[in-house]
Amino acid sequence: MFANPGSAEPPLPMPYTGFEFDSAQRLPLLLCLDTSSSLSNNGAITALNSALASWAKSLVDDMALSAAVDVAVITFGGSEQITVWQGDIPLGRTAPVWPQSPFVPAHEFRPPLLKAHGVTLLDRALRLAMEVVADYKAGLRTSGLTYYRPQICVVTDGYPSDETGKFSYGYRELLPELRRAEEERRFRLFAVGVGERHTGAEDVLKELAPQYHAWLDGFPFQELLAAMSHSARATQGGADEAEFHEIFARLKNRRGGGQVPA
Numbered sequence: 001m002f003a004n005p006g007s008a009e010p011p012l013p014m015p016y017t018g019f020e021f022d023s024a025q026r027l028p029l030l031l032c033l034d035t036s037s038s039l040s041n042n043g044a045i046t047a048l049n050s051a052l053a054s055w056a057k058s059l060v061d062d063m064a065l066s067a068a069v070d071v072a073v074i075t076f077g078g079s080e081q082i083t084v085w086q087g088d089i090p091l092g093r094t095a096p097v098w099p100q101s102p103f104v105p106a107h108e109f110r111p112p113l114l115k116a117h118g119v120t121l122l123d124r125a126l127r128l129a130m131e132v133v134a135d136y137k138a139g140l141r142t143s144g145l146t147y148y149r150p151q152i153c154v155v156t157d158g159y160p161s162d163e164t165g166k167f168s169y170g171y172r173e174l175l176p177e178l179r180r181a182e183e184e185r186r187f188r189l190f191a192v193g194v195g196e197r198h199t200g201a202e203d204v205l206k207e208l209a210p211q212y213h214a215w216l217d218g219f220p221f222q223e224l225l226a227a228m229s230h231s232a233r234a235t236q237g238g239a240d241e242a243e244f245h246e247i248f249a250r251l252k253n254r255r256g257g258g259q260v261p262a
Contacts, residue, residue: 024067024068025068025145025146025147025148025236026068026069026070026140026145026146026147026148027065027068027069027070027147027148027150027151027232027235027236028069028070028072028103028133028136028137028147028150028151028187029069029070029071029072029150029151029153029228029232030071030072030073030074030103030129030132030133030150030151030152030153031071031072031073031074031153031155031228032074032075032076032125032126032129032152032153032154032155033048033073033074033075033076033114033155034075034076034077034120034122034155034156034157034158035048035075035076035077035078035114035115035116035117035118036076036077036116036117036118036119036120036157036158036161037077037116037117037118037119038116038120038157038158038195039077039116039157040116040117042195042219043219044116044157044194044195044219045114045115045116047219047221048114048219048221049111049113049114050221050222051221051222051224051225052111052112052114052221052225053111054222054225055111055222055225055226055229056109056110056111058226058229059071059106059107059109059229060106060107062229064233064236065106065229065232065233066105066106066107067107068106068148068236069105069106069232070103070104070105070106070136071087071103071104071105071106071109072084072085072086072101072102072103072104072132072136073085073102073111073112074095074102074125074128074129074132075112075114075125076120076121076122076124076125077116077117077118077119077120077121078114078115078117078118079117079118080092080093081093081118081119081121081124081163082121082124082125082128084102084128084132085102085112086101086102086103086104087104087108087109087110087111087112088110088111088112088113089112090112094128095128095131095132095135097135098135098136098138098139098142099139099143101132101135101136101139102132103132103136119161119162119163119164119165120156120158120159120160120161120165121160121161121162121163122154122156122160122161122171123160123168123170123171123173123174124170125154126152126154126171126174126208127174129152129154130152130174130177130181130187133150133152133186133187134186136150137150137186148235148236149185149186149187149188149235150186150187150188151187151188151190151228151231151232151235152187152188152189152190153189153190153192153224153228154189154190154191154192154205154208154209155192155193155194155221155224156192156193156194156205157193157194157195157196157219158195158198158201159198159200159201159204160204171204171207171208172207174208175207175208178208178209182211188212188231188235188244189208189209189212190209190212190213190228190231190248191205191206191208191209191212191213191214192205192213192214192215192216192224193205193214193215193216194215194216194218194219194220194221194224195217195218195219197215197217201215202214202215211241211245212244212245212248214248214251214252216251216252216254220254223251223254224251227247227248227250227251230247231244231247231248234247
C-alpha cells in the first residue's frame, strides 16, 4: 500500500507517510462543507471551526472511533470554489487517486481553519465526494482491507448555485446516481441545512437525501458532528436502519441547541 524506497510509486502526502493502517475494519466519513460567503454572517464560520476542533479531539478520545474511522473534508466556497483537504492540508480542487487519498485516520485528523468566501457549488462538491469515497473503497479492497458503509455529510446554509452565484438545478443531475447508491448501499448520505430557513431550500436537501435531510435553526455544528459520531458508532455496531433514523430524529428535535454564538 505504501511506497518502498526505490519504488516508482509516488510517496504519499503527509500525514499518511509512514502510517500503518490498523487492521480493523475501516469506516470512511467524509464531510462536505459549505464555506461560501454567507457563512461570514452571524459568526457561522467561527462556530464551524470551533466545532471541528472539538470534534477532532473527541475522535481521539473515543477509542472505538479512533481505531476505525477515516476522515476526509471537501469544502465548497472560497477562492478555489472547491477544495479537497487532507486534514488541514489543502490538496486543491481535485482529489489524488489511490494510494494517495484525502482520508486520514481519526486519531491523526487535524481540521483545517476555514474561511467564508465565494459561491455554493454544492453539486460539484457532492459529485467529487462520491468519487473520493468510491476511490477509497476500491483502494481498501485492493489492499485487502474491509470497510463499513461510508458516511457522507453535506452541510450548507443556502441554495446551490452556479459560478455566478445564481440558483442552480445542477444537483439534479446527481439524483439518479444517488438513488442507485442508496439501493446498492454504497454510502449513507446526510444532507443538512443550517442557519436561516430559506423557502424551498429544504426541498433541495430532501431531493438529495430523502431519508436523512433536515434544516436546523442556527448553527449547531457541534451537535451535528456529534450525531455523525453516533452514526459511526451505530455503523460499527451493525445497527439497523431504524437506529440511524432515531439518531437523525434526535438531532432535528434537539432542545436548546443551534443558537448563534454571541
